Amino acid sequence: MNRRLILGIAKSMLLARWRQTLVAAVGVTFSIAMFITLLSFMNGLNDMLDSLILNRTPHVRLYNQVKPSENQPVNMATEYQDSYNFISSVKAGITRQEIYNSGPIMQAVKADDRVLGAAPKLTAQVFFNEGTIDITGVINGVDVEEESRLFNFQDYVTSGNAIDARNVANSIILGKGLADILVADLGDVVQVTTAQGERFPLKVVGYFQSGIQEYDKVQCYASIATTQKLLGKPANYMTDIQVKLHDLNQAPAVAREYAQLFGIDAEDIQTANAQFETGSNIRSLISYAVGVTLLVVAGFGIFNILNMMIYEKMDSIAILKATGFSGRDVNRIFLLIAMSIGFFGGMVGLVFGFIFSVIIDNIPFNTAALPTIETYPINYSPVFYLIGGSFSLITTYLAGFFPARKASKVDPVEIIRGK
Numbered sequence: 371m372n373r374r375l376i377l378g379i380a381k382s383m384l385l386a387r388w389r390q391t392l393v394a395a396v397g398v399t400f401s402i403a404m405f406i407t408l409l410s411f412m413n414g415l416n417d418m419l420d421s422l423i424l425n426r427t428p429h430v431r432l433y434n435q436v437k438p439s440e441n442q443p444v445n446m447a448t449e450y451q452d453s454y455n456f457i458s459s460v461k462a463g464i465t466r467q468e469i470y471n472s473g474p475i476m477q478a479v480k481a482d483d484r485v486l487g488a489a490p491k492l493t494a495q496v497f498f499n500e501g502t503i504d505i506t507g508v509i510n511g512v513d514v515e516e517e518s519r520l521f522n523f524q525d526y527v528t529s530g531n532a533i534d535a536r537n538v539a540n541s542i543i544l545g546k547g548l549a550d551i552l553v554a555d556l557g558d559v560v561q562v563t564t565a566q567g568e569r570f571p572l573k574v575v576g577y578f579q580s581g582i583q584e585y586d587k588v589q590c591y592a593s594i595a596t597t598q599k600l601l602g603k604p605a606n607y608m609t610d611i612q613v614k615l616h617d618l619n620q621a622p623a624v625a626r627e628y629a630q631l632f633g634i635d636a637e638d639i640q641t642a643n644a645q646f647e648t649g650s651n652i653r654s655l656i657s658y659a660v661g662v663t664l665l666v667v668a669g670f671g672i673f674n675i676l677n678m679m680i681y682e683k684m685d686s687i688a689i690l691k692a693t694g695f696s697g698r699d700v701n702r703i704f705l706l707i708a709m710s711i712g713f714f715g716g717m718v719g720l721v722f723g724f725i726f727s728v729i730i731d732n733i734p735f736n737t738a739a740l741p742t743i744e745t746y747p748i749n750y751s752p753v754f755y756l757i758g759g760s761f762s763l764i765t766t767y768l769a770g771f772f773p774a775r776k777a778s779k780v781d782p783v784e785i786i787r788g789k
Contacts, residue, residue: 402719511597530576708770
């Protein structure tokens with residue numbers, strides 16, 4: 371049958387019951403718009419939550435882990451070599467946390483084409499002296515410029531200037547939570563006692579705020595040189611090398627390769643933050659489940675409307691089949707009606723979903739706990755729009771398939787005889 375004729379008949383049926391058609395299209399539009407808005411917001415929220423940790427976490431961390439010696443004396447004794455030896459209360463071996471040959475390792479890592487950059491780091495366990503009370507803290511010695519370039523360090527320094535930690539001798543950037551406890555303003559001097567009992571005065575040049583309150587009550591930052599001075603270590607002393615890769619997914623393989631090549635421990639970001647990735651996947655799964663449920667509900671609405679249309683159009687269907695239209699032609703007409711509702715309703719839904727996302731993205735979201743966030747987070751991934759558009763067509767096709775199949779099997783003789 372002529373395709374233009376089938377298209378004209380489908381158009382006439384759509385417009386004849388335009389209110390029902392409009393209701394069905396609005397159902398698809400609302401479902402797609404909410405699907406896009408929900409996924410964009412939830413995935414933007416996931417990105418924000420993950421960035422609080424992942425932005426400050428190296429893709430690969432090189433360090434020396436404190437662990438028991440693998441070769442215990444009893445295993446090395448000749449008379450016990452063929453036995454299973456059970457050892458309790460095994461103590462850590464005589465190892466240093468310092469990375470041996472840190473300079474050559476840094477050069478080799480930076481020369482790797484897969485590496486975006488590498489930054490040294492060392493940590494010092496200290497006590498902040500507040501009158502007669504000693505408050506436990508950790509000072510992270512970092513290369514401020516590399517830390518800012520690779521891990522957005524300057525974005526989390528809410529007061530002061532990050533580079534002052536390098537330019538001002540014996541200075542420190544306090545975690546905001548710890549600064550509140552110490553009542554330390556910019557320019558004040560805080561007293562620090564190291565684990566070795568040495569006491570040092572450090573000038574406060576900034577506040578650091580990660581968004582995790584418990585973290586900010588403990589963690590502080592200083593330059594590599596200042597931290598080495600606190601620990602009484604030479605200029606080549608470092609306990610960690612933080613590696614940032616071009617491709618995050620290569621981190622597990624690179625970590626295994628570096629551990630074998632340099633003979634040190636290596637931890638990839640996937641292993642270090644597996645719980646955050648799991649939480650993000652669960653939240654995304656919930657978002658998709660709710661979005662698909664909305665589309666399925668809209669599909670049932672279209673199914674009911676097409677069923678009603680078939681009952682109301684029995685005379686028209688009988689006349690079509692009596693005048694030479696085959697069951698396949700009738701099937702195509704009703705499928706075309708369903709797909710038209712899905713296509714136009716879906717396209718409008720995608721537009722409204724984008725508009726709603728933009729509106730949410732411009733709503734101010736200011737909180738002291740998240741200094742890097744100014745508005746509600748939105749992810750504008752094209753994948754969401756592709757999924758939404760595809761689902762609108764698939765759902766409406768399935769919703770129209772069974773009513774169209776029923777219409778194609780109508781016997782015109784029985785309909786006309788009944789009339």
